[in-house]
Amino acid sequence: MVKLAKVVFTIIFLAGAVGHPVRGAATPVVHKEFDSQSRLTISVSDEGWGESRIQDIEKVLYSAAGEILAYIPNTPELAIIVRHSEDQPLTLYKRGPNGEFIVLLTAQDMRWAQFAYQFSHEFCHVLAMNSKVTDNPNQWFEESLGETASLFALRRMSKTWRSSPPYPNWKDYASSLRSYAQNTINESHRSLPSDMTLSEWFEENEKSLRNDPYLREKDELVANQLLSLFEENPDGWAAVTYLNRSQPSRRQTFEEYLKAATRNSRRL
Numbered sequence: 060m061v062k063l064a065k066v067v068f069t070i071i072f073l074a075g076a077v078g079h080p081v082r083g084a085a086t087p088v089v090h091k092e093f094d095s096q097s098r099l100t101i102s103v104s105d106e107g108w109g110e111s112r113i114q115d116i117e118k119v120l121y122s123a124a125g126e127i128l129a130y131i132p133n134t135p136e137l138a139i140i141v142r143h144s145e146d147q148p149l150t151l152y153k154r155g156p157n158g159e160f161i162v163l164l165t166a167q168d169m170r171w172a173q174f175a176y177q178f179s180h181e182f183c184h185v186l187a188m189n190s191k192v193t194d195n196p197n198q199w200f201e202e203s204l205g206e207t208a209s210l211f212a213l214r215r216m217s218k219t220w221r222s223s224p225p226y227p228n229w230k231d232y233a234s235s236l237r238s239y240a241q242n243t244i245n246e247s248h249r250s251l252p253s254d255m256t257l258s259e260w261f262e263e264n265e266k267s268l269r270n271d272p273y274l275r276e277k278d279e280l281v282a283n284q285l286l287s288l289f290e291e292n293p294d295g296w297a298a299v300t301y302l303n304r305s306q307p308s309r310r311q312t313f314e315e316y317l318k319a320a321t322r323n324s325r326r327l
Contacts, residue, residue, distance in 0.1 A: 099124055100138040102159070107143025109167035116141070116174060118225035123175040124182050126215035127208060130293040131186070131300065139185060141178070143167070148177040150184040160185045171232055172213060172239035179212035180205035187302045195307040197316040198272035199281075204299060206282035211289050213240035248276040249283040257284050265313070298324065 101120050103113045120141065128134060140155045144163035151161040162181045166173040183205040217237035224230045243249075251260055264277055272278070289295055298320065305319040 098128060098134055098136050100136075102138070102140050104140070104142045107145075107167070111167065111169050111174075115169070115225075119171045119174045120178045122216055122219065122225055123179045123212045126212045126219070127179070127182065127186070127296050130295075131297045133297070134186070134300065137185060139182075148181055150181045171229075172236050175213055175216060175236065176209045176239065176243070179209040183208040183299060186296075186299050188300070188304075194309045195272075196269040196309055196311060197307065197313050199268040199274070199278060200313070200316070201302060202272050202278040203281035203285065206279050207285045207289055208296075210240050210244060210282065210286050211293075213237070214290070244283060244286070246279070249279050251280065251284070 099121070101117055101124070103116050103120070105113055108116060138155070138157065138159040140159045140161045142161065142163050144165055146163070146165070148165055149163045151163070153161060155161055162178065162185070164174065164177045164181070166177055184201065187201050187204075213236050217233045217240070220230060220233035220236065222230075224232065251257060255263075260280070267274060268277055301320040301323040302316075304323040307316060307319075311319075
């Protein structure tokens with residue numbers, strides 16, 4: 060397979076697999092504000108969050124989710140239970156008593172940017188509706204998308220909160236959301252080597268990504284490259300919901316994985 064085809068196919072899938080036209084960089088993208096509570100229920104447990112109030116955490120999480128849901132018109136109603144963890148952010152395979160997704164976050168106190176960053180990544184897993192599959196060699200891509208979702212949501216929230224913050228006195232937090240995202244983007248390991256294209260980098264690193272999807276620095280490098288694509292073509296978030304509707308196999312190539320997701324989108 061031609062190495063560049065893998066990257067090109069990713070772009071085609073993300074930007075157009077669900078029937079949306081690809082937007083060029085010169086086309087202005089309308090920033091949508093969305094009431095995420097119309098299709099999403101978030102219930103935050105009452106322990107482990109330090110000085111932050113439950114209702115404030117929920118405001119932040121709804122805000123983060125809304126920046127992505129605004130571009131996914133046909134998402135079914137979702138329910139998420141959010142619990143604190145001392146270990147790491149995680150979306151459990153186990154569901155709640157009424158089928159709710161269970162998301163663990165480590166953020167505490169009034170670190171709203173960290174709450175948004177962690178939750179947006181896990182919310183991407185919720186949208187992908189991943190089941191417990193241990194032999195998906197392309198799970199790294201979903202991890203990269205989760206990181207992309209974190210950066211995307213933070214940057215969008217920073218714009219939304221300038222005019223429509225969850226509370227009027229939170230308007231000044233907009234700049235801290237933007238700074239958190241930018242500081243993350245600027246981490247050195249997230250940039251491609253100066254003498255290498257994304258397709259060349261992918262050819263060199265695909266084997267290690269397939270063997271271990273949780274190589275964070277590699278996943279985060281991919282996320283940085285995908286961020287501009289999603290910011291120019293935010294309707295591409297709808298494609299994420301089709302990623303795991305087919306049973307993967309250990310031998311499935313990345314291109315086959317995306318083609319299967321594209322077929323899933325056309326069946327619905």
